[in-house]
Amino acid sequence: MRRFFTPSRPRSNAGLAYRLGWWLGRLIIWFLAISVGLTVLYKWVPVPVTLTMVMDPNGFDKSWTPLSRIDRNMVSAVIAGEDAKFCSHAGFDREAIEKAIERNARSSRLRGGSTISQQTAKNVFLWQGTGWTRYARKGLEVWFTFLIEHIWGKRRIMEVYLNVAETGIGTYGVEAGAQRYFNHSAARLSKIEAARIAAALPAPKRREVNDPSGFTRRHGNVIAARSGVVRNEALDGCVYR
Numbered sequence: 450m451r452r453f454f455t456p457s458r459p460r461s462n463a464g465l466a467y468r469l470g471w472w473l474g475r476l477i478i479w480f481l482a483i484s485v486g487l488t489v490l491y492k493w494v495p496v497p498v499t500l501t502m503v504m505d506p507n508g509f510d511k512s513w514t515p516l517s518r519i520d521r522n523m524v525s526a527v528i529a530g531e532d533a534k535f536c537s538h539a540g541f542d543r544e545a546i547e548k549a550i551e552r553n554a555r556s557s558r559l560r561g562g563s564t565i566s567q568q569t570a571k572n573v574f575l576w577q578g579t580g581w582t583r584y585a586r587k588g589l590e591v592w593f594t595f596l597i598e599h600i601w602g603k604r605r606i607m608e609v610y611l612n613v614a615e616t617g618i619g620t621y622g623v624e625a626g627a628q629r630y631f632n633h634s635a636a637r638l639s640k641i642e643a644a645r646i647a648a649a650l651p652a653p654k655r656r657e658v659n660d661p662s663g664f665t666r667r668h669g670n671v672i673a674a675r676s677g678v679v680r681n682e683a684l685d686g687c688v689y690r
Contacts, residue, residue, distance in 0.1 A: 484574070484592065484593065484596065485596065485600075487574070488593070488596040488597060488600050488601070489600060491573065491601075491609065492600055492601050492605055495513040495612070496513075496573055496609060496612065496613055499572055499573055499613055499621075500575070500576050501572060501576070501577050501613075501615065501621075502613075502621055504576075504577075505619055507618050507619035508619050509619050509620070509621050510619055510620050510621065510625045510629070511612070511613075511620075511621040511622045511624075511625050512622060512624040512625050512628070513612050513622070513624075514611075514612060514622065514623070514624040514634075514635055514636075515608065516604065516607060516608035516611070516688070518634070518635070518636045519608075519611055519623060519624070519635045519636065519638075520635060520636055520637055520638040520643065521680075521685070521689070522638050522639065522640045522642075522643040522676065523611060523623050523635060523638050523643040523646070523647075524607060524611070524685050524688055525640075525643070525676040525677075525679040525680050525685055526640070526643035526644045526646065526647035526672055526673070526676050527565065527607075527610070527611070527647050527650070528565075528679050528684055528685050529644075529647070529672045529675035529676045529678070529679050530644070530647040530648060530650065530668075530672040530675070531564075531565055531568070531647065531650065531651075532564045532565040532566075533675075533679075533684060534564075535564065535565050535566075535603070535607075535684070535685075535687070536603060536684055536685065536686055536687035536688070538564060538566075539598055540564060540566040540567065540594040540595060540597075540598040541564060541566075541567070541591075541594065542562060542564050545562035545564070546562040547562075548562060550562075564594075565606065565607065565610050566594050566597060566598055566606055567590055567594050568610065568614070569594075569597060569606050569609055569610040569613070570590050570593035570594040570596075570597055571586070571590050571593075572610070572613045572614060573593075573597075573609060573613055574589070574593045575589055575590060575593070597609075603687040603688055604687070604688050604689075607688050611623045611635075612624070614650060615650075615653045615654075616629075616646055616649065616650070616653055616658075617629055617630070617649070617653050617654075617658065618653070618654050620653070623635045623638075623646060626646050626658070627642070627646070630642075630645075630646070630658045630659050640673050640676055640677075641669070641670075641673050643673075643676070644669045644670070644672040644673035644676060645658045645661060645665075645669040646658055647669070647672050648661070648665050648668040648669035648672055649661075649665065
């Protein structure tokens with residue numbers, strides 16, 4: 450008796466595309482749910498640890514401190530040194546980004562135009578470093594910056610930034626920095642002390658806070674002077690309103 454077999458057909462491209470799309474859709478939904486959920490959680494709960502802290506070969510010293518127990522001089526100093534438009538932008542400073550692009554086009558040394566909001570998003574949710582992963586991180590950074598601007602608000606962004614920013618080798622947050630450099634809490638930082646911490650923020654492993662010299666000392670003095678402008682013109686008003 451002759452049997453007839455129907456030859457198996459190769460998987461259709463349409464079926465494969467459907468399955469890939471289904472899995473991609475699930476990944477996107479899970480990512481959105483987790484990212485929004487974490488952002489909502491961290492609006493109220495102190496950030497326990499960041500990837501940067503965990504990967505620091507020097508270990509890490511930190512001490513979460515509410516913004517109400519951080520001297521206003523510190524807030525003025527980081528706005529003066531890092532992001533003068535913190536209270537007026539929605540997470541991104543277009544002018545600073547354009548200037549950074551122009552500088553990078555003329556130099557092989559890359560410099561960013563990141564706001565405090567962008568730095569906070571990167572420090573809390575993402576990773577440091579350069580290379581090709583930097584471009585993927587930048588895309589995610591935009592998303593998380595959008596989330597914290599709309600869910601946290603400016604005061605919470607500043608509070609988290611001052612608690613997770615690297616302030617020295619193995620030192621994170623301004624409370625740990627104040628204790629390390631000045632042997633007292635961040636609740637009573639003088640204008641020059643706050644300015645010196647802020648001056649070291651872009652390169653905390655290389656810049657001295659105690660008895661700084663050269664550029665770091667000059668930059669700290671400039672930040673201290675600009676801090677007065679921040680207070681006089683209420684450029685930190687969104688934090689204390």
